[in-house]
Structure formats: C-alpha cells, structure tokens
Amino acid sequence: xxxxxxxxxxxxxxxxxxxxxxxxxxxxxxxxxxxxxxxxxxxxxxxxxxxxxxxxxxxxxxxxxxxxxxxxxxxxxxxxxxxxxxxxxxxxxxxxxxxxxxxxxxxxxxxxxxxxxxxxxxxxxxxxxxxxxxxxxxxxxxxxxxxxxxxxxxxxxxxxxxxxxxxxxxxxxxxxxxxxxxxxxxxxxxxxxxxxxxxxxxxxxxxxxxxxxxxxxxxxxxxxxxxxxxxxxxxxxxxxxxxxxxxxxxxxxxxxxxxxxxxxxxxxxxxxxxxxxxxxxxxxxxxxxxxxxxxxxxxxxxxxxxxxxxxxxxxxxxxxxxxxxxxxxxxxxxxxxxxxxxxxxxxxxxxxxxxxxxxxxxxxxxxxxxxxxxxxxxxxxxxxxxxxxxxxxxxxxxxxxxxxxxxxxxxxxxxxxxxxxxxxxxxxxxxxxxxxxxxxxxxxxxxxxxxxxxxxx
Numbered sequence: 001x002x003x004x005x006x007x008x009x010x011x012x013x014x015x016x017x018x019x020x021x022x023x024x025x026x027x028x029x030x031x032x033x034x035x036x037x038x039x040x041x042x043x044x045x046x047x048x049x050x051x052x053x054x055x056x057x058x059x060x061x062x063x064x065x066x067x068x069x070x071x072x073x074x075x076x077x078x079x080x081x082x083x084x085x086x087x088x089x090x091x092x093x094x095x096x097x098x099x100x101x102x103x104x105x106x107x108x109x110x111x112x113x114x115x116x117x118x119x120x121x122x123x124x125x126x127x128x129x130x131x132x133x134x135x136x137x138x139x140x141x142x143x144x145x146x147x148x149x150x151x152x153x154x155x156x157x158x159x160x161x162x163x164x165x166x167x168x169x170x171x172x173x174x175x176x177x178x179x180x181x182x183x184x185x186x187x188x189x190x191x192x193x194x195x196x197x198x199x200x201x202x203x204x205x206x207x208x209x210x211x212x213x214x215x216x217x218x219x220x221x222x223x224x225x226x227x228x229x230x231x232x233x234x235x236x237x238x239x240x241x242x243x244x245x246x247x248x249x250x251x252x253x254x255x256x257x258x259x260x261x262x263x264x265x266x267x268x269x270x271x272x273x274x275x276x277x278x279x280x281x282x283x284x285x286x287x288x289x290x291x292x293x294x295x296x297x298x299x300x301x302x303x304x305x306x307x308x309x310x311x312x313x314x315x316x317x318x319x320x321x322x323x324x325x326x327x328x329x330x331x332x333x334x335x336x337x338x339x340x341x342x343x344x345x346x347x348x349x350x351x352x353x354x355x356x357x358x359x360x361x362x363x364x365x366x367x368x369x370x371x372x373x374x375x376x377x378x379x380x381x382x383x384x385x386x387x388x389x390x391x392x393x394x395x396x397x398x399x400x401x402x403x404x405x406x407x408x409x410x411x412x413x414x415x416x417x418x419x420x421x422x423x424x425x426x427x428x429x430x431x432x433x434x435x436x437x438x439x440x441x442x443x444x445x446x447x448x449x450x451x452x453x454x455x456x457x
Contacts, residue, residue, distance in 0.1 A: 005044075007051050014112070015039045015047035017054050025062055037119065038112060095129035134236075135184040138173040138225065141232035142166075149235045155325045156340045158303075160372045169228060172221035175199075185232060193245040197222065204251060215251035222249050260395055261403035267292060267450065270390050272355060274455035280384050283367045286359045287377055288398060289456065293356035293449055295405030295423055296320065298398060300346070302370040302377050303339050305332045309360050315438040316352040318360065320424065336371060346424040351442035354449030358457050412448040 009018040017037040026032035035058065039050045098107065114124045125131045136144070146154065146166075157165060179199045180192045200218030203210075226246035233239040270276050271292065277285050287301050294301070300320045308319040323330065325338040341347060352360055370377040381398045385391050402423075409419045418441065420427050 005048070007055060008044075008047055011038065013042050015042070015044065015050075017051050019055070019058065022062060025066070029062070038115060093129050094133075098129050133184075133186045135186075136232065136236075137182055137184055138169075138176060138228055141185060141228040142169050142173065144236055145228060145231050149231055156322055156338045158337055158339045158372045160374075161340055164375075168220065169224045172224040173228075175221060176225060185229060188229070188245055190245045193222075193225075193249060196225070197249045200251070215253045219250050219253065222246055259397065259400045259403055260393065261407050262396065262400050263392060264404065264408065264450070266392055267401070267404065272450055272452035272456055274453045276388065276390060277384075277456065279388070280381065281369075283363070283369045284377060284380050284384070286363050286457070287367060287370065288381055288401070289452075290356045290359045291398070291401040292405070293354045293445065294318065294350050294352070295402050295409075296350065297342070297346075297402060297424075298378050299374040300341070300424075302367055302374045303336075303372060304366040305336055306365045307332055309364055309366060311352075311360060311364055315442050316357055316360070317349045317438055318352060319349050321347050339372070342424070343426065345420075345426040348421060348424055349438060350422060351438045351445060353442060353445045355452040355456070358452075358454070362457050408448050412444065414444050414448075418444065 007017055007019045009016045015038075017035065017039055019035045021029045021032035021035060037054060039047045093102070098110075110127045114127050154162060154165065176196055179196050180188075183192065197218075200213075200222065203213040204215050204218055206212055226244055226249075229244050229246060230242075233242045271288065277288070280288070287298060290296065290301050291298065296318075304318055304320075305323075308321060310317050310319065320341060322341045323333045323336060323339045325333065327333050367377075378398055385396075385398070391397075406419065406423055409422070414422075417427055422441065422445075
C-alpha cells in the first residue's frame, strides 16, 4: 500500500503530491528540496491518477534538465501547464471564461490547488487561466506533422508522391479557411466543424442544378482536418484525449463510383490488334499493354526500375517493391530516389506472359519517360483513348484494365488467395508458402493470356 500511494500525503481532507527533488538537480529545480502540489481532490483514486501524471511529468522534466535540452519555451510552457492542470482534475479554461461561468465551488477548488507557496508559477497561471494558448493554425499543424510524427511516414515517398500527398491536406485547409476562417486550432469549436460539414453536404447534395460531388471527396477533406487536429494536440501538447470537433462527421459511401471493367472482346480488337494504338508514343503504349496481362496499377508499371524487371531466368517476372530512403546501400535508391508502394500487400512478383512479356523484352530498362510521372502517363493514355474512340463508355479509364484482369482470373478459376496475391490485395489470414511459386503462377496466367499481334508492341 505504501508503494501504491507513493508521493501522496493528506492535507486536511484533500490529497497532496509530495516528492523529493533529486539532490543533483536541486540547483536546477526551484521547487527543491520537496515538491508539494495540492491535487484538489478528496478521492484517493483520482489522486492516484493525478499523482501518476505528475510523477511522469517530473521524470521527463528532470531528464531534460539532466541532458540540458533546449526546448521551445512558448509551446512547452503551455503543454506542461495543461498536463499539470489535467493531473489535478481541471481542464484549461481562460480567465475570462472562468469569471463568466465558473461556479464558486470550482473557483475555490482551483485556489486551493495553488495555495501552497511552492506551487510553480506555470501551474498557477494554468489553473487561473492566464496562460496564453498557442495560436497555431492548420498550416502550422501540417508543418509540425511533416517535421514530427509524419517524418518517417513520408520518408519513402518520391518527390511526386510527396507533392500529391501534400496537396490533399493543403486543399482541405484552404477550403476550411474560405468557409470558416483562419482560426487558431484552440479556438475551433464543434460549430465550426459542423459548418464545414454542411458546406460539403450542400456540394454532395446540391439544392440547385450544380453537378453533385462524390461523398468520398468530403470525407477525405474532413478526415484530413480531423487527423491534423488530433496529431497536433497529441504530439505537440500531449493532449491525446482532447475532444476533436471533427469526430463523427462524415458521409455514407455506397460504392457507386466503382470503375467498370473493359469487355475482353474490346481489349482483343482495340488494344491487341496493330493499328488502333499506333498513334500513342511507344512507352505509353507499353504501359497500357503491360497492364493487360499483369493487372498492375499504372504507378507500379511506370516506376519499375531495371533491377525489378527480371528476364534472364526460367520464369521472367517483374517485382513490385518499394525503394526505401533508409536503404543507403541500394543503388536504385541513389539513382531513382525513394518510392512508396500502396501497401505491404502490394509488394509482389508477377510472372510475365503474353503481350506483357513482349513489352518488357522491348523495354528491359523500364519506362524512363514516366518514372515518378504516373499522372502524366495516365493523362496521356486516357486522352488518346478518348480522342480515338477507344473507350466503351465515358466511365472507362486506363485503370479499368486492372478490373478486367481480376475478372479474367475469376473466369479462369484461379484460386482466391493466388488471385489476391497477384492483384496486390490483402488476404484475411496469415500467408504460408509461396502461393504455388512463380512457375505454377505462370502456367495459370498463360492459360488465360489473350492473343495479340506482334506489331502492336
């Protein structure tokens, strides 16, 4: 019990956090030789939780003093104050609001908590609501995320992937500023988040004749703001349980925007016959044709390096894999830079058959024109297909070849887990073995390969 209630003492009917400052740090901590901090509660269970938070805070403070760390004072003071106030059972409330709405019991409890003369000034300011909260905005939160908790997450993105990733939160922030205003994060309330939600609701279900937006677009922007708000307060101010004003806001998605597959006959007569694709530049044509028999995403084909195209072997194949910035010995990382694949399940080897094998025999070094330029490749190919009447409907795009590949594997009665592996999707159970091996997979894919004219390459 003594250990369970360590650092706790009674003062009257209330509990106090009582702890000796390490002798070696006495000259650096003005609270020495003992810390006496009123916890503002008579409940032993609450006092123990408060004690745990304060003890952790002091341990971190003393570690910083020992290492002589230089911290950002403007933010650390606020973070430390809020953390200590939470430990005593109070939430931070500005002095103006306390004077306007606090009850006498709450005011007296706060005064009692800071009554001891050894109470640090930053705690007094926090309890009385006189700490100036930081005025960081969403733009600051994005910068802090990129430089802090998101640094490892973003490290393996290529320059173009990073540009695309950054555009999403920047667009959400810009829209929020237009709709709600450029408010400091600490000033954003639920009504602000709801206002932004209603803005998107009116775009998804417009009252006029405007074209409706997809629900996924609104969900993405609200989700980005929710994440930035959460990561900022969790990382920068250690407020992991802070109520997020964007929580629970979103729109149902019915999956109606799923891309349709190309009819197999269309692929055979429009893409695998010499002529229709002749006006497309050779590398763009190669990307399209390679997708037919691999089912790869355009980004996976465009970013293949020479080392990922393995032809001089019994079973030629391509290897979809990331290039990690941390892999300093990887020559491909030095030459082509880092590149991230969509998910761990996307890392796979795909045996080459039919027109795909011929394509990579023609382009054994890959498609340098479109390395880290997937958007350019897709736009070039889609524009050509549309302008030349090579799309069955307005809903079809280059990506639909991937859906056709999955349909063809189903019709060929290829095992579900083999299909999932070749397609780069996650299997719901642990994977054992090598899914039959490349040679067996090649036999399966060869059996469903489509005939093509050699001149189409």
